[in-house]
Amino acid sequence: METHDDFDAKRSAFMKHLQARAEQMKEKGMSQIASGAKEERPLSEWKSGRFGVRHMPDDSQGILRISIGGGNTPLPVDYITFRGEKNECIHLLRQALAVLEGYADD
DSSP states (O other): OOOHHHHHHHHHHHHHHHHHHHHHHHHHTTTHHHHOOTTOOOSEEEEETTEEEEEEOOOTTOOOEEEEEOOSOSSOOOEEEEESOHHHHHHHHHHHHHHHHTOOOO
16 A cells, blocks of 8 residues: 555655756757757746646748647646647648547548
């Protein structure tokens, strides 16, 4: 049977591992397309339900970009980060969902 202490230890270990991974990626300059370069700032940020949402500046090549993560984890880490016009990103995401669900037209 899990106790409250066990749960807190799992949460703490999960968060430490997540923070270490994030620091390693920052140091190596990885994931800048989705999360942004050091000097880049979000155009807007908000919280909706369990999701943190960040609208980043447009991609330098005009590519719509959507990054989504989270799931069933010890801590709430659900996020959406996107680049491009919001409605265009929603349309692209709906098309991607149709493909994942197997309903896409070829």
